[in-house]
Amino acid sequence: MDELALSVRNLSTVYDTGGSVVHAVRDVSFDLRRTERLGVVGESGSGKSALALSILGLIEPPGRVVEGEIVLGGRDISKLSDRQLGAVRGKEIALVLQDPSSALDPVKTIGSQIVEALTVHEPDLRRAAVRRRAAELLREVDISQAERRLDDYPHQYSGGMRQRVAIAIAIANNPRVLIADEPTTALDVTTQAQVLALLDRLVDEHRTAVILITHNLGIVSDFCDSVAVMYAGRFVETSGVDHIFVAPTHPYSEALLKCVPNPERLAEGPLPAISGFPPDLSQLPSGCSFAPRCPVGRDLPQCHEQAPVPHRVSGPAGEASVECHFAEQRIREVAV
Amino acid sequence: MGRVIAMRVLGSVGAVFGATVLAFMIMRVLPGNPARLILGPLATSQAVTALNHHIGLDQPLYTQYWRYISDFFQGNWGYSYSDGASVRKLIGERAPATIELALFSFVITMLAAVGLALLSTYRHRPITDRIVRGASYLGFGTPPFFLALLLLIVFFSTLHILPGPEGRLGVQAAAPAAVTRMYTIDALLAGELGTFWEALKHLILPGLALGISSFSFLVRLLRANLLEVSREPFITVARGKGLRRWTAFRRHALPNAFLPTLTAGGLVLGEFLAGSVLIERVFNWPGVGSLVFDAIVKQDYAIVQTFILLSAVMFVLVNLAVDLLYAVIDPRVRIPTVATA
Structure with a gap:
């Protein structure tokens, strides 16, 4: 290295x-x-x-x-x-x-x-x-x-x-x-x-x-070569550049990627937007800061109460460090 | 750049024209007949008519106006009706005192404004900032003649550390050999340090009183400019190059914050030079302001009229000079934008 x-x-x-x-x-x-x-x-x-x-x-x-x-x-x-x-x-x-x-x-x-x-x-x-x-x-x-x-x-x-x-x-x-x-x-x-x-x-x-x-x-x-996705002051997903485009693991990374205009998806209707607003950085939620907007954890008590630690996962396009309780589960879904 | 200068000069000429028309009209609109005033209540109406004819008051207005401005610009300002001397001589005698006070006050005002604006913005200390802003509020709200009296009470009658309202020098001191007729400068030229110190002490209180409201205005303006400029990305870039905080501030924030202040400084200097009738009165300062005060009391129109016009012209000229200076030092005015791809 x-x-x-x-x-x-x-x-x-x-x-x-x-x-x-x-x-x-x-x-x-x-x-x-x-x-x-x-x-x-x-x-x-x-x-x-x-x-x-x-x-x-x-x-x-x-x-x-x-x-x-x-x-x-x-x-x-x-x-x-x-x-x-x-x-x-x-x-x-x-x-x-x-x-x-x-x-x-x-x-x-x-x-x-x-x-x-x-x-x-x-x-x-x-x-x-x-x-x-x-x-x-x-x-x-x-x-x-x-x-x-x-x-x-x-x-x-x-x-x-x-x-x-x-x-x-x-x-x-x-x-x-x-x-x-x-x-x-x-x-x-x-x-x-x-x-x-x-x-x-x-x-x-x-x-x-x-x-x-x-x-x-x-x-x-x-x-x-590499990318870090930043949300509410934290790096929520860090990986090589290929991983993020192939297997975005954090729900926020995935949402961010969906907001990129893509000619192949034009037919699917208007460009999606991430609902809600970034959190007030002076009054951060106690759990995961993305939880209130997260399609995965919005209704899960775990996400609102417990801040996720970085999980090291290995996907089809390399390794990543992801701050999400469901990182392993989500990467398995992508890999399948 | 030529265009800029032409526009500024044209604007100044327009301003002077407006001032002359205004001063001229005011004198005509005021009640009372100058000839009657000169000749007194016992004069016959024939005598009044004759004098009216003699001084041209029976001429059409535009002829009178033309005579009025051509006389003015030739320095032909008439005679004081109360002491018979030519107005030019009277004002000429008094001008150095007023100019000296104006320049002194301008220098301390600018230094204090720049210093305090720096103090309240350079380090982010809310307390200092609040004190400076509070002081500037006080300066805004206090009438200068009132402050003048206050200064006299504190520094002269209570503390006895500065001279009272006795003009430019103490009674025992002799004026230095006249060169510029500004006592501080003449005293230095003559090498009379004692006289210099004496003249300087006499300048301090009137200088402060004259400058206070302009100081408040300048410090607020400069503070706002500095705050704005110090948040500009080019300051971050300068720091990113490795420049120390103060160096980045001095080289990049100060010049940019100072440029708009220059215009304000011009206004202030113009105002000071036009003199302060009340401040000069309070301190018995033998300047043009005192002369005008007496002239108003004695209804000495020739002096008042000349003073009004003269201060207008002075004001316009100082500001023209500032505008031209601005065009020279601000590259955005001096050099046109060239469209380059």
Whole structure:
């Protein structure tokens, strides 16, 4: 097995919102191997972005990481000070955000924002050298006339180009791990495909491990090796990418998959939706948090009273870890 | 960018035109005949008619208006009816005191607003934030002349740590050699530190009183801007590059939050320069405001009229300068968006 790039253990993050405590990330553990690409999928508000910020130590008050170990390249970074973390962020672990129109400072040039990503870790670099490196990075993300366009401002770039710049900033120091939080959601479909292809090529060349946060299962199937389904702040099902599409075991994963438009099922009528709403993260049910919406456990006392532990199951398309009381039973049904 | 500038300049010209028309009309609508006022109640009606003719009041309104603005822009502001000196000379003598007070007040107001806005937003401390917001409410609600009296009672008559309402310098102190005629600057130029300190102490209370309501306005504005900008994803991105919290804040949040504040700062400076009649009065500050106060009491129209127009023009010019500055420093205004695929 490849060496581990990142290992997260029992990570929990809460937001104190005056009176109620919102549990955004609840006891999440996972391993990311070198060059692995993990897709984290889930609805809005399931804690995906909070997870990304927690790993980077960028949770701002009133939020805070209450527990957890984040081992990056053999070192636990969860207990580091802000100054120490500064040397890790952008250097060993980098971030790409969703909305390219707000991810760049509107009053600073593109060049200065790329240069900043380099000089913060290597303050002694000469200006000319940094500028050359910044231009190289722009070329690497397929922006033509890179040298000249360094002096442009973000509003002179299109959305797709801005996202390329964001990627250039993220890969500037050749990080071990790249966290991309919905990197293509704000882009139109053609641009999405281009940006994804670019990301694909770069992480391949640089042998970067990726955590791709998305709600788009199509992107997961194209891009990722493994997938974690997130619900109400927890990873409810973790597996290789094939398993989730062949034998989704958690009822939530199954429901999520049914919501993906599929030409073969067009005749079956309108696209199904998952009934109900995600739970209020400040008042979580005591049992399984999906129970109130779950087609399997909605009426079962066990599901409402007892929180499920992760079950390791082995299905037709590989192993999975599933937080459901009925995981074994369900995988047997699929396998038959 | 050329278009932007042209629009701003045109807008300013329009504003000045509106102000001149307004000032002109107000003077015509007010009851009382200037000629009668000048000549006194015992003058014959022939004398009044003759004077009316002499000063052009029998001309059609548009002719009067034209004379009025062309005189104004040539610096031909007439003569004070109470002491016979030219209005230009009177205002010129008083202007440095007002400008010095305005600039001083502007600087401390801006520094305090930026400092406190930072304090209430940079670290998420609800208590500090609440105190700053409370203070700004008080500043909003307190009339400046009342605050001026309060400051005098506390710092002058009770604590005796700052000078009272005795103008720009104590009675014993001599004004420094006139260069800019702003005492603090002149004192520094002349190397008279004692005089500088004396002049500075005299600036503090009127400066505070003049600045308080603008401070409240600015601190609230800047606080809101900072809060908004610090939640922007580009701040997270900057932190994600490895920038320390303060560095990301200083390089990316502050400039973006400050840009909209610039416009407000222009308004404030314009307001200060236009002078505060009441504050100057309370502190016996020998500035344009005091001159105008006396002129109002003595019905010295030439001075009042010039002051109104002058402050309007000043206000418009300062704001024009700010707008142009804005166009220079905000790349989104300076450089048009180029459609690139």
